[in-house]
Amino acid sequence: MGSAQTVNRFHIIALILILIVGLSWIVHLLITSYQGLKGAQNYKGWLAGITADGTGSQLVAYYPEQAESKTILKLPNVTPDNFGVICSNGTKAAYTQWNEQQTVRYLVVQSLTSAKQHVFFDNLPPMNEIKTISWFPDHRRILFVKSDQTTHVDQEIGVLDTGSGKVETLVKGGIRLVKRAEEENGEERMKFYMTQDELDRIVQSYGGKPVPLDDAGGYLMVEFAAPVLSPDGNRIVYSATLNRNYAKGENVPLWLASSLWVYDLTSGQNKMIYSPSDRSAIGKAIWTSDGGHVAFISYTGANGEGGAIEYMDLTSAKVKTIFPPTAEHHNNVNLIALERNEISFISAPKSGTFKDAKRWILNPETGEKRLMPVQIRGQNALLRNFSNVQ
Structure with missing residues (x-):
């Protein structure tokens, strides 16, 4: 009988310890999340884009209702012909950037609450670019247009999941051959x-x-x-x-x-x-x-x-x-x-x-x-x- 009571007390104590550890972990996650979001701003109703800044550029948010502007990121290595956006809760930014050879335009996702940065589409073939980007309200996905100009313009509209890296193509443009001059029996014919x-x-x-x-x-x-x-x-x-x-x-x-x-x-x-x-x-x-x-x-x-x-x-x-x-x-x-x-x-x-x-x-x-x-x-x-x- 005494042995059974001892075992039960042990189980109860173990359960209490597990609950304490679990609650402590949840509190830790909440505090970490709060600290990560601390200082983040709600940008619903704002506009965002890239503007020139000396030899580089900057990602800027602008609030039309109060004619207020705010510099989100300094981008010294990004030319002002690129695209830039921020998610509405102010925790992430995304912008496009050309590679050193100016042959590929890829996508960079930058955390605004930490130093984390992720690069996407940097392995595209030359003469390919990502353009006209925008965040979804879920702060996770990005809508974009990919343009392949290797021969003629071949575009598609897609969605990038920045968490998993998965890309979903929504609409394809495509290139269709109508006619071309070809040599036949020593003569060029259409x-x-x-x-x-x-x-x-x-x-x-x-x-x-x-x-x-x-x-x-x-x-x-x-x-x-x-x-x-x-x-x-x-x-x-x-x-x-x-x-x-x-x-x-x-x-x-x-x-x-x-x-x-x-x-x-x-x-x-x-x-x-x-x-x-x-x-x-x-x-x-x-x-x-x-x-x-x-x-x-x-x-x-x-x-x-x-x-x-x-x-x-x-x-x-x-x-x-x-x-x-x-x-x-x-x-x-x-x-x-x-x-x-x-x-x-x-x-x-x-x-x-x-x-x-x-x-x-x-x-x-x-x-x-x-x-x-x-x-x-x-x-x-x-x-x-x-x-x-x-």
């Missing part, structure tokens, strides 16, 4: 690798109208404008433009078709929601802050000039022009969503250069516009390649 019906199906799949096979160039390729996550992180909006590698005549656009798409991350459904009827091309598209509308740039100029800002109601699928191009506002680019469904964009006059460009704010419902003066460290800034913090 050989076709696609029929007119096949070309028609491809062009129509991107919202375009039939084009004669002889006018389709030698190769077809699809280019994506920066994909943008919806406010809830469940959908992606992007534009896809079907280009040829050359076009006959002067000032003839390379594109054969252009359309607006929404990719549903929950169901995996990829749906074309709009294509212009006037053979214009679609540039960057963004969600408005309510998630119920999409604003995008459509342009007719062969080099992207003459951009109009269009506004689509996703419930009715109706599209209206809310800011047409004028002599004063001829080149309109780089849309950014702001609070209260407002839209920010960069605009330059037809007679000027990009040095004459200014950033504006537009109310899509009233059409009212106003200047958005931005200063970072006392210098005027246009926030080029800046994006919303998700």
